[in-house]
Amino acid sequence: xxxxPILLDPTSERSPVARxxxxxxxxxxxxxxAVLDISKARGDVFLDRISALLAGQGITVNRYRKPTFTxxxxxxxxxxxxxxxxxxxxxxxD
Amino acid sequence: xxxxDGLIVIAKRDCPTCLLVEPLLGALAAAGPLTVLVxxxxxxxxxxxxxxxxxxxxxxxxxxxxxxxxxxxxxxxxEVARAYGWHRGDWREVSGIATLGEGLPELRPGCASKxxxxxxxxxxxLRFGNTGLTARQxxxxxxxxxxxxxxxxxxxxxxPVVPPTPERVLRMLAGTTRQPGEVLGLVPPDLAPCTVxxxxxxxxxxxxxxxxxxxxxxxxxxxxxxxxGMHGVLCTTMFCGPMVIVNGPLGRAVGVNSGVxxxxxxxxxxxxxxxxxxxxxxxxxxxxxxxxxRSTLGTPGKYSFCFAENEIPxxxxxxxxxxxxxxxxxxxxxxxxxxxxxxxxxxxxxESLAKSFAACLRVVDHPKxxxxxxxxxxxxxxxxxVFLEAGWSKQRLHDELMRLLTVPADxxxxxxxxxxxxxxxxxxxxxxxxxxxxxxxxxxxxxxxxLFSAIIAGWAASGSVGSIxxxxxxxx
Numbered sequence: 248x249x250x251x252p253i254l255l256d257p258t259s260e261r262s263p264v265a266r267x268x269x270x271x272x273x274x275x276x277x278x279x280x281a282v283l284d285i286s287k288a289r290g291d292v293f294l295d296r297i298s299a300l301l302a303g304q305g306i307t308v309n310r311y312r313k314p315t316f317t318x319x320x321x322x323x324x325x326x327x328x329x330x331x332x333x334x335x336x337x338x339x340x341d
Numbered sequence: 342x343x344x345x346d347g348l349i350v351i352a353k354r355d356c357p358t359c360l361l362v363e364p365l366l367g368a369l370a371a372a373g374p375l376t377v378l379v380x381x382x383x384x385x386x387x388x389x390x391x392x393x394x395x396x397x398x399x400x401x402x403x404x405x406x407x408x409x410x411x412x413x414x415x416x417x418x419x420e421v422a423r424a425y426g427w428h429r430g431d432w433r434e435v436s437g438i439a440t441l442g443e444g445l446p447e448l449r450p451g452c453a454s455k456x457x458x459x460x461x462x463x464x465x466x467l468r469f470g471n472t473g474l475t476a477r478q479x480x481x482x483x484x485x486x487x488x489x490x491x492x493x494x495x496x497x498x499x500x501p502v503v504p505p506t507p508e509r510v511l512r513m514l515a516g517t518t519r520q521p522g523e524v525l526g527l528v529p530p531d532l533a534p535c536t537v538x539x540x541x542x543x544x545x546x547x548x549x550x551x552x553x554x555x556x557x558x559x560x561x562x563x564x565x566x567x568x569x570g571m572h573g574v575l576c577t578t579m580f581c582g583p584m585v586i587v588n589g590p591l592g593r594a595v596g597v598n599s600g601v602x603x604x605x606x607x608x609x610x611x612x613x614x615x616x617x618x619x620x621x622x623x624x625x626x627x628x629x630x631x632x633x634x635r636s637t638l639g640t641p642g643k644y645s646f647c648f649a650e651n652e653i654p655x656x657x658x659x660x661x662x663x664x665x666x667x668x669x670x671x672x673x674x675x676x677x678x679x680x681x682x683x684x685x686x687x688x689x690x691x692e693s694l695a696k697s698f699a700a701c702l703r704v705v706d707h708p709k710x711x712x713x714x715x716x717x718x719x720x721x722x723x724x725x726x727v728f729l730e731a732g733w734s735k736q737r738l739h740d741e742l743m744r745l746l747t748v749p750a751d752x753x754x755x756x757x758x759x760x761x762x763x764x765x766x767x768x769x770x771x772x773x774x775x776x777x778x779x780x781x782x783x784x785x786x787x788x789x790x791x792l793f794s795a796i797i798a799g800w801a802a803s804g805s806v807g808s809i810x811x812x813x814x815x816x817x
Contacts (some may be wrong), residue, residue, distance in 0.1 A: 252487060255505045256477040257496050257542040257624040259533030317573025317807040340578065340635075 272334070279307040281332035285316040290338030297336060343400055344391070345418040347374030348436060351401055351411040354382035356452035358427050359410045365432075365442055366392070372438055380409065380455040398456050402465040406454040412436065426451035463508040472511060473521040476538055491546065496624055498616065498644055502546035513541040516551030517558060518817040525558065526565035528626035529572035530633040535561065535625045540617070543624055547617035547645075552595050553610060555815050556672060557617045560585050560647075563674040563813035564618060570808040574676045574800060575628040578635050581800040581808070582643035583622075584677030585615050586717070586784060588660035589670030591815050592649040599649035601788030604680055604719070604795060615647030640679045650784040651722065656735045659784050663812045670815040675717055675782065676800040676808040685724070686792040691731045694724060695738060698794065699745035703775060705798040709753045709763040711773045715780035715799030715810065718742070721787035724794045735783050746775035777804050 272278060280301055282294050298308045309331055313320050320328075328335055343349045348369055352359035366389045369375050377392040378400050379385045386392035395401050404413065407425070414422040414435050424431035427449040429442045456465055466472055481490040487504035491497055503509065514521055514537070521538035528535045537558065544557050564571045564583055574581055587597045598608035606612065622628045630636065636643075652658040660671040683701045688694035698718060706714045720728075720738075728738055750773040755763035764773065780803055787793075800808050 252481045252483065252485070252490075252504075253507060254479045254481060254487065254490065255474065255507055255510050255538075255542050256479050257505060257539065257546060257620065259528075259531055259539075259625050259627065260477050261531065261533065261627075315573075315802075315806050317570055317577065317802050319572060 275301070275304070275306045275334070278333040279309055279331060281328045281335040282308055282310050283320075283328065283335055283337035284310070284312040285320075285337055285339070286313055287316045287338060287340060293338045294336070343376040343378065343404070343415070344374040345415055347376070347415060348372075349376045349378065349404065349411075349413040349415060350386075351378045351380065351395070351404065351406050351413075351454065352385060352409050353380040353452070353455060354385040356409050358449045358451045359385065361445060361449055362410050362427055362432075362442070365445075368438060368441060369436055372436065378404075397468075398461070398465055399469050401454055401456045402469050406456055408451040409454050410451055411454070460508065463511040466511055467507050472507070473514075474507060474510065474538060475522065475536075476510075476542060478507075495629070496546065496620075498619060498623065500644065502620070503548055505542045505545045509545045510538070510541050513545050513549065513551050513554060514538070516554030517541075519558065525562055528561075528565065528621060529628065530575060531625075531627035533625050533627065535565070535621060539625050540621055543620040544613070544617040547620050548609065548613040549617050550595070550609070550613075553614050553617075555591065555817055556585075556587065556595065556597070556610075556614050559672045559813045559815040560614065560618045560674065561621050563672055563811045564622070566811045566813070568805075568809040569674055569676070569811040571622065571626075573802065573807050575622060575626070576633050576635055577800065577802065577807075578637045579801055580636060580638060580640045580678040581676040582640060582646060583615075583618055584642060584675045584717075584797065585618065585647035586659060586673040586675065586782075587614075587647065587649040587671070588652065588658050588665075588673070589815070590668065591670035597647065597649040599651035599786045603648045603651070603786040603788075611647045611649075612645050615642075615645030618647075619643060619645060640677075642677055642679060646677055648786055651786045653725075653785065655729050656725065656785055659782060660812060662735070665812065665814060671812050672815060673782075673810055673812040675715070675797070675810045676803065677717065678714075678798040678800070681796045681798065683794040683796060684792075685794075688792075689727060691728045691733045691738070691741075694727050695741045696745060698738075699742050701796055702742065702746060702781070705775070705796065706801045707762055709755075709757070709760060710801070711750075711753060711764060711775050712777045712780075713803065714801040715776060715782070715803035717782045717784060717797040717799070719787065719795040719797065720783060720785050721791055721794050722785065722789050723792045725785050735785075739781060739783055742781060743774060743776065746781075747772050748775075749773070779809075780804065782810060 370390045375391040377386045378395040383394045412424045422435045424435045433441045488501045491502045519537045523537045525535045597610040685697040705716045750768040750771045753764045
């Protein structure tokens with residue numbers, strides 16, 4: 248054993264960074280909201296309802312779908328969502 | 342400093358051959374510049390010009406000394422000749438003294454250099470050598486228990502780990518020819534680059550021997566293949582974890598158990614290889630339960646799940662079925678849940694036993710679900726014998742099971758039998774196989790007594806939607 252005791256870090260050595268939440272919008276007026284279906288069972292039930300409620304308030308809703316919930320969204324889809332919207336709602340789990 | 346033009350002798354008093362050549366040191370000193378590096382006791386070569394105690398063994402280490410005595414001829418700061426042990430002809434040639442050692446025996450083997458004593462080699466490499474280690478060094482308190490320090494830093498799976506000291510990591514790295522800095526890929530969920538060094542650190546913590554390193558590296562590489570879907574295997578609310586099936590001679594060489602209690606505890610290779618993979622996912626990838634790992638219940642196999650196939654010539658082993666040469670060594674990763682026993686002590690024909698297996702396989706995930714989870718059927722030697730005696734190959738058993746497990750969908754539809762779970766109504770009238778093509782793996786393992794086999798269900802998101810088993814050759 249070395250002295251003073253030294254251990255080698257088994258982690259990715261990414262210091263935990265406390266990331267601040269994005270500022271919340273005061274209003275949804277004039278904004279586009281992405282509604283992302285991650286392909287989880289019955290996620291569409293929740294998302295259909297919330298889409299209808301938002302559309303009823305005159306808010307632009309864009310629908311997207313991940314190919315499978317088991318993998319992160321493809322980069323192109325993430326970029327498309329970010330380019331076309333200011334907010335995103337997803338149904339995370341069943 | 343040892344001479345840069347002349348002779349260097351490296352010796353220790355605790356070596357009979359070194360004592361044999363001690364009377365010759367005067368003649369060597371008289372013939373030209375000489376350094377005698379003594380590894381243990383300054384009483385050796387006392388009074389000989391140029392004798393010095395190599396107390397830290399730095400000079401012996403830098404001269405790559407493996408044996409004592411060693412005689413080296415230096416010229417312009419470079420080594421030009423070397424002899425080790427006592428070999429009269431070699432010593433005369435290196436020293437240039439034609440009559441050296443007259444009266445001594447022609448040959449006496451030497452002893453190991455103290456630089457190679459247990460635990461010393463790594464310490465010398467750390468102090469004087471280029472280790473190639475780049476991982477962040479974490480200082481812990483003098484009074485801090487290193488095992489507790491690993492718990493406190495969140496590095497463990499809940500069981501104690503072996504503290505990854507630089508010496509242990511260096512020893513682990515000696516188990517592979519690959520460079521510590523080589524990047525194997527990006528480990529989910531954080532997609533952090535994983536080096537051979539990071540694998541070695543986690544292998545130390547898991548309790549691996551250095552000789553397991555090639556298996557651990559192959560397992561990590563398999564987990565990083567996209568088809569395996571390690572991200573989903575980790576973050577799913579379902580049960581699975583990466584199960585490692587070892588095939589081929591390297592698994593047998595390091596003692597991966599395929600016999601009695603193959604799926605259980607008690608074998609270091611099984612326990613630590615599977616655990617090392619899980620620790621890499623946890624520590625390098627950041628995959629911790631309660632964070633990205635959202636499993637509702639998990640499974641004990643998420644501590645470690647590794648075993649070898651008990652290979653016999655009559656049944657094609659898994660790696661051969663998956664396209665590798667029989668003499669190749671592989672790991673196959675499978676997103677496995679728990680072990681479900683198959684108890685059939687009465688079947689003596691392959692037809693009857695296959696029906697038993699099929700009946701038990703039908704309940705993987707849920708009796709009314711199909712084409713969802715893969716499965717591994719582990720056939721015990723006693724059960725296997727029933728098939729061997731009837732001349733059934735592993736492939737024939739597989740094909741018969743797939744046939745038996747293809748049934749009309751109607752009884753499995755959602756709502757049928759008063760159970761809401763089930764297949765979509767659109768499948769009414771169709772024949773449905775329980776497993777997707779390629780979704781039923783068969784291996785032979787277990788002890789020699791017991792008419793029992795086992796089913797290890799796969800993730801209910803098996804196949805291209807989630808996880809496909811991946812086989813990776815074990816190299817170095």
